[in-house]
Amino acid sequence: MAFITISGYPCSGKSTRAQQIKKDFDRRLKDESYSGPSLSVEVVDDPISKVSREAYDNSLAEKPARASLFTNVTRSLGEDKIVICDAPNYIKGFRYQMYCAAREAKVRVATVFVVAPPQKCREWHEARAPENKYKPETFDNLIMRFEEPSSMARWDSPLFAISWDDDLEGAGQSTLDDLWLAVIQGVKKGPTAAVVTSVKPPPNALQTLTKITSLLVTSIQTHVGMNPTSSTFSLPASTFTTDTSSLSTPLKINLPMNKTITLSELQRLKRQFEAIQRKALSTNGQTGVGKKWGERDVADAFARYLEEVWGTSENRR
Numbered sequence: 264m265a266f267i268t269i270s271g272y273p274c275s276g277k278s279t280r281a282q283q284i285k286k287d288f289d290r291r292l293k294d295e296s297y298s299g300p301s302l303s304v305e306v307v308d309d310p311i312s313k314v315s316r317e318a319y320d321n322s323l324a325e326k327p328a329r330a331s332l333f334t335n336v337t338r339s340l341g342e343d344k345i346v347i348c349d350a351p352n353y354i355k356g357f358r359y360q361m362y363c364a365a366r367e368a369k370v371r372v373a374t375v376f377v378v379a380p381p382q383k384c385r386e387w388h389e390a391r392a393p394e395n396k397y398k399p400e401t402f403d404n405l406i407m408r409f410e411e412p413s414s415m416a417r418w419d420s421p422l423f424a425i426s427w428d429d430d431l432e433g434a435g436q437s438t439l440d441d442l443w444l445a446v447i448q449g450v451k452k453g454p455t456a457a458v459v460t461s462v463k464p465p466p467n468a469l470q471t472l473t474k475i476t477s478l479l480v481t482s483i484q485t486h487v488g489m490n491p492t493s494s495t496f497s498l499p500a501s502t503f504t505t506d507t508s509s510l511s512t513p514l515k516i517n518l519p520m521n522k523t524i525t526l527s528e529l530q531r532l533k534r535q536f537e538a539i540q541r542k543a544l545s546t547n548g549q550t551g552v553g554k555k556w557g558e559r560d561v562a563d564a565f566a567r568y569l570e571e572v573w574g575t576s577e578n579r580r
Contacts, residue, residue, distance in 0.1 A: 264302055265345045265446040266336075266365040268419075270352040270412050271377035273397060273405045274388040276427050280377050281306050281349035283431050287439050288345055288446070299447060301343065307335050308349040319351070320401050322527075329357055330538075336361055337542065340368040345446055355410040355418070356528075359572050360535045362418035364542075371449045373442060374419045376412045379427035416574060421445050468556045472540055475561040478503055480529045483516070487524045494518055504558035516566045517575035536568045 267284065269277045288304045291297060309315075309328075312335045318328035332350055339346045352358055358374070365372045388402055397405070412419040423442050429435035465471075479498070486496050496516040500506075503514070518524065570576035 264300070264342055265371040265373065265449075266340060266361070266368075267345070267347045267442070267446065268352055268358055268361060268372075268374045269347060269349045269377065270358065270374060270419075272353075272379055272381060272384045272409055273351060273402055274384045274391070275377045275379035276387075277351075277377045278308065278349050280375065280425055280431075281308070281347050284347060284375070284439065284442065287431070288443065291443060302345055303343065304345045304347065305339055306347045306349050307332070307339055311335060312350075314350075316395070316397050316401075319405060320398060326534075333357075333361065333364070333538075337364045337368075340365060340370055342370070346370075351405060353405060353409040354531075355412075355416065356532055356535055356572050358412070359418040360539065363539055371446055372418075373445045373449070374412050374422045375442065376419075376422060376424045377427070378424050381406050383427055417571070421449065465556050469541065471556060471558060472537055472561055475503055475558055476533045476537060476565050479514075479562060479565055480526075480533050483524065484526050484529055487518070491523070494520055500559065503562055506557055506559055514562050514566055517570055517573075519573040519575055522573075532569060532572060533565075536565055540564075 269281050271277045285304045285306055292302055292304070309318075309332065312328075312332040314328040314331055318324045332348070336346065336348055348361065352361075362372055384406070385402070388396060396402075412422055414420050414422040423438055423445075425431070425435065425438055429438070431439055482498055482502070483496055487493065494517065496518055498514045500511070500513055567576065
């Protein structure tokens, strides 16, 4: 039915808001005036996914932690559930990955941004019991790396901002009303560029996927290293495919302006794209690579995925 992503600084009140939303939705579903389908509300969070505070101390530990959370989210998505993901969700690429999974499951999506100033978050963090605290450097790092949700980004839309001091049972009730309507009556978006036509892939699909994405990551990194202000990346088709029918058309990717593209970011997006494709393949689901899973198909799909994450797909002509 629907998937709600909760996002915000550490200790900004995300879990409190998630439980308030669940309580409000449970009440509405039991109300005599409700005449919709039978639904349940489920909160998927770090504890359920067996993710500890220490998982955010370094990238090596955080990668499998996010994978565990993502697995629980995708397992929970369904036509008879409203799923609320209560986690830091501070990386927009990860929010996009969950957005793709939600659209593949054909459920409505919404994002709740819990807004609180860093000092207030730090105050609440210091008041926690020792076992519920982050390391000081981890707490600061999570705030520094936080990528704020934007209503302009399709994966964060519709976006609902809730301030740390909003009274959701008083003046802030209208926000819950709007969120409820988005969940019950909102538009169900179709599959993204990374999730489209259902096809039976060839035996070497995963090998092609890894080879092409690795080549593009290396090529893009080399390009931005030599041309740091470049807004476009172009790669001759002959460098990644032997298919004569597509050799005349180079691969083009619109790069984000005023942003440094790092190797770690490219590798992270590569892993996320591959995870989406692997999940679709393993479940006989839909993928955005195309009917043949050729080298050109994979390259085009990865290019579209990068542009969607960077918000540069609108520049494609």
